[in-house]
Amino acid sequence: xxxxxxxxxxxxxxxxxxxxxxxxxxxxxxxxxxxxxxxxxxxxxxxxxxxxxxxxxxxxxxxxxxxxxxxxxxxxxxxxxxxxxxxxxxxxxxxxxxxxxxxxxxxxxxxxxxxxxxxxxxxxxxxxxxxxxxxxxxxxxxxxxxxxxxxxxxxxxxxxxxxxxxxxxxxxxxxxxxxxxxxxxxxxxxxxxxxxxxxxxxxxxxxxxxxxxxxxxxxxxxxxxxxxxxxxxx
Amino acid sequence: xxxxxxxxxxxxxxxxxxxxxxxxxxxxxxxxxxxxxxxxxxxxxxxxxxxxxxxxxxxxxxxxxxxxxxxxxxxxxxxxxxxxxxxxxxxxxxxxxxxxxxxxxxx
Numbered sequence: 001x002x003x004x005x006x007x008x009x010x011x012x013x014x015x016x017x018x019x020x021x022x023x024x025x026x027x028x029x030x031x032x033x034x035x036x037x038x039x040x041x042x043x044x045x046x047x048x049x050x051x052x053x054x055x056x057x058x059x060x061x062x063x064x065x066x067x068x069x070x071x072x073x074x075x076x077x078x079x080x081x082x083x084x085x086x087x088x089x090x091x092x093x094x095x096x097x098x099x100x101x102x103x104x105x106x107x108x109x110x111x112x113x114x115x116x117x118x119x120x121x122x123x124x125x126x127x128x129x130x131x132x133x134x135x136x137x138x139x140x141x142x143x144x145x146x147x148x149x150x151x152x153x154x155x156x157x158x159x160x161x162x163x164x165x166x167x168x169x170x171x172x173x174x175x176x177x178x179x180x181x182x183x184x185x186x187x188x189x190x191x192x193x194x195x196x197x198x199x200x201x202x203x204x205x206x207x208x209x210x211x212x213x214x215x216x217x218x219x220x221x222x223x224x225x226x227x228x229x230x231x232x233x234x
Numbered sequence: 235x236x237x238x239x240x241x242x243x244x245x246x247x248x249x250x251x252x253x254x255x256x257x258x259x260x261x262x263x264x265x266x267x268x269x270x271x272x273x274x275x276x277x278x279x280x281x282x283x284x285x286x287x288x289x290x291x292x293x294x295x296x297x298x299x300x301x302x303x304x305x306x307x308x309x310x311x312x313x314x315x316x317x318x319x320x321x322x323x324x325x326x327x328x329x330x331x332x333x334x335x336x337x338x339x340x341x
Contacts, residue, residue, distance in 0.1 A: 023327040034295075044239050051247035056285060061246040063294055071245050078249035084285055085250065087277035089257020094266040106261075110254040115282060164296070169335030171296045172308060176330040178286045179309060180316040180323055185279070190272070194279035202284025203291045214288055218281025226276040230269075 002105075006132040010139020013120050014147060020116040023177030024144060025151040030170040031058050032155020033162050038062055042156050049152040053145055054114055055174060057082040080211050084218065088118050095125055096133045105134050112141020119181045120144075190229030197221035300338065308333055 014021040028049060035045040035058075052058055057078045064074045089110055097106065117140050128136045155162075162170075186192040202217035209216065264271050289297070290305055297305065311333070312326035319325045 019324065022324050026327070026331065040239060044243065047240075048243045048246070051243060052250050054250045056289070057246055057250045059295065061242060065239075065242060071241065074242060075245050075249045078246050079252060081285070082250045083253050084278070084281040085253035086257045086260075087274045087281055089254050090260050090264060091271065091275040091278040093258055093261035094264045094271055097261065106258050107255065110258045111251065113254050113257070118278075165335050165338040168296045168300060168338045169331040169333075171293075172300075172305070172330045172334045173327045175286055175289050175297075176309060176312045177323060177327045178282070179290075180313065180321075180326050182279070182283055182286065183313055183316065184321050184323075190276055191279050194276040195283040198280030198283030199287040201280075202287045205284075206288060206292055210292070214281055214284045217284040218277060221284065222277035222280035223273070225280060226273045229276065230272075 002138060003132055003135040006128065006135040007139040007142075009128075010136040010141075011143045013124065013140050014143040020120060020144060020177070020181075021147050023173050024116050024147050025154075026170050027055055027174035027177075028148045028151035029155035029158065029162075030167055030173075031055065031062075032152040032157075033159035033167060033170075034059075034062050034155075035152070036156045036159040038065055040156075042153070045152050045156050046149060049149050053111065053148055054082050054085065077211070081214065083215055085113055087218075087222070089113050092118060092121060092137075096130075096137055098131045098134065100131055101134050105138065109134065109138050109141055112137070112145055114144065114148075115178055115181070117141050117144040119185060122185070188229070189232050190225055193225035193228055194222050197225055300334065304334075304337060308337075 031049065032045055035048060036042075040048070048058060048061070052061070060077050060081050061074060064077055069077070092113065093106060093110070117137075120140050121137055124140075125133055125136070182195050186195055198218050198221040201221045202214055205213035205217040205220075264274070290309060291302065293305075308330050312330045315326045315329055316322070
């Protein structure tokens, strides 16, 4: 059903110098502590990471709960901040799809799509034969997902020992980790332009619409980068 | 588990899974060599960059307590360390956490 050789190879991607485990773990430790502080039980905190597994979405959920938003507002706010997962999925799944593999693997394993796992897969898929890529991906996803759930647990039980300054330190880890991964991914003009323009236009659109700035900024930046890249490739 | 929090978690996971699920549905008709795939690849990187830049420049929660100039300096130093350490991801992330914790504690 799942090729264990490729699954384990993917799972092992959280080891080594480029490991996402530390940054990912630290980010979810902060989430665990935050969820405890806003009144979640340990079961609810673990259940949240288990089902959502997307850091910005979990943060938005926590903030929405604090200010007492309605369920529909929480749905919209989380959808907007996590809508980036749509282009991320579309730009990953065609690389993994193979006619010999069952569809359920794709529909179930899309739950693992998050920044860390996506960037690891994008960096490592080429040497893997196409038929085995989905099993390799399930390995990466299972590993990063497990780190997130375990770290939420650690954060929850350690929250009494983490002071405010430590939590601030933990909060910067995720953006720094993502920034470094993105800088490391700037290998072609298209991707470099996408990242640079996205980093400029995302915050710029914040002045027009804080809710839609990621989508608007990302869409405009990505489209400009695509056209410039296509012209350059000719 | 209280009903309200349970419902909020379900709503959050549904809102998150929706984009992933629709992404797989769309992917069924997209070839990796097509122009639309290349366009989506650009969109994926640009929306990610937009998200990260928004988190750093307009943070919510604890990060908003730190002056934006400090956040910017920490990021520039961390990127510098990333290149000095031959693109190692562990050193800059640990470095940034320690620097910001110290900054928050003593300044």
